[in-house]
Amino acid sequence: MNGSTTEDGTRLKKSHARMTTLMKHAQPLDLSRRRVQQLLAETKAIESAGARMEQISRTFLNCPYTADLLIGSAQTPEAFAVSLDGFDCVTYIETVLALSQAAKADEFVDLMRRIRYEGGRIQWNRRNHYMSVWIRNNLKAGLVRKISAPVPHISKNRLLDMVPGLPAFRTRFACIPKRNLPRLSNRLKTGDLVFFASTRPHLDIFHCGILVWNSGRLLVRHASRSQGAVVEQELSEFLKKNRMAGVIVVRPVELRS
Numbered sequence: 001m002n003g004s005t006t007e008d009g010t011r012l013k014k015s016h017a018r019m020t021t022l023m024k025h026a027q028p029l030d031l032s033r034r035r036v037q038q039l040l041a042e043t044k045a046i047e048s049a050g051a052r053m054e055q056i057s058r059t060f061l062n063c064p065y066t067a068d069l070l071i072g073s074a075q076t077p078e079a080f081a082v083s084l085d086g087f088d089c090v091t092y093i094e095t096v097l098a099l100s101q102a103a104k105a106d107e108f109v110d111l112m113r114r115i116r117y118e119g120g121r122i123q124w125n126r127r128n129h130y131m132s133v134w135i136r137n138n139l140k141a142g143l144v145r146k147i148s149a150p151v152p153h154i155s156k157n158r159l160l161d162m163v164p165g166l167p168a169f170r171t172r173f174a175c176i177p178k179r180n181l182p183r184l185s186n187r188l189k190t191g192d193l194v195f196f197a198s199t200r201p202h203l204d205i206f207h208c209g210i211l212v213w214n215s216g217r218l219l220v221r222h223a224s225r226s227q228g229a230v231v232e233q234e235l236s237e238f239l240k241k242n243r244m245a246g247v248i249v250v251r252p253v254e255l256r257s
Contacts, residue, residue: 027080028080028081028082028109029071029079030083031082031083036084036105036108037105039084039099040104040108042059043055043056043100048254049100049191049253049254049255050189050191053097053191053210053252054191054212056100057092060096060230061221061229061230061231061232063085063086063087063223063229063230065086065087065088065224065227065230066085067088069083069087070091070127072124073164074124074164078122078124078127080122082109082112087223087230089207089223090131090208092209092221092230093193093208093210094112095112096210097115097193097252098111098112098115100191100252101252101254101255115138115143116128118133129163129166130160130171130203132158132173132204133171135195138250143252143253143255144251144253145251145253146250146251147184147249147251149187151176151181151184152176153174153175153176153246154174154177155172156172156174156204157171157172158170158203158204159201159202160202160203161202173248175197175246175247176247176248176249178239178246181235181239188213189211189213189251190211190212191251193208193210193251194211194235194247194249195207195208195247195248195249196242197246197247199243199244205248209222209238211235212232217234218234218235219234219235220234220235220238
């Protein structure tokens with residue numbers, strides 16, 4: 001056996017070892033694939049992404065609000081964590097969105113990775129730490145789309161520096177003042193994702209949820225820290241109780257064939 005063949009074999013072994021490591025890290029911690037498959041089977045016959053979003057988001061109502069679900073920091077390696085037993089507001093919409101678009105457990109895992117991380121690469125500095133970045137990256141990935149509507153928007157500038165270890169950066173985003181949201185209501189659909197813009201100068205979005213029409217009422221389902229669980233309430237009630245700079249709404253893109 002010549003040296004070249006030996007070197008090729010060594011490179012192949014190293015490449016295989018790297019791929020094995022990447023695949024291992026790409027698998028979420030402590031996820032029951034059987035439960036994922038059960039949830040997917042329950043929505044298999046539902047044709048629209050919005051209707052699947054409604055059923056899946058309803059399944060998780062009353063699940064406990066759980067903080068600090070994600071693992072990783074500027075000093076700690078990122079670990080891919082997915083929970084079906086507890087949520088914060090972000091992991092709630094990510095999980096429902098991924099389940100609504102997947103047909104198999106492997107597809108759900110892949111979608112969670114693509115939704116949470118820029119380019120789907122599981123690294124702490126590529127996680128969508130700020131929700132304006134989450135929206136931008138998921139628009140770019142083709143997982144959600146903007147809603148066109150003749151409703152006045154306002155532009156907000158923020159210096160985002162709330163995540164320790166992440167360099168501060170400036171961003172600009174457009175949102176709808178909450179006083180104008182009723183003018184958009186006839187264009188909103190069940191399954192739309194809603195983001196509430198912060199009034200703080202160093203934060204873009206302070207909360208998010210899923211919109212659902214029910215008997216003529218527009219509800220928002222969200223993982224509420226103050227209520228300690230995933231809840232639903234009238235959107236108008238949430239708007240009345242919370243101070244905000246405005247609202248952003250995007251719609252899931254239909255991925256299932």
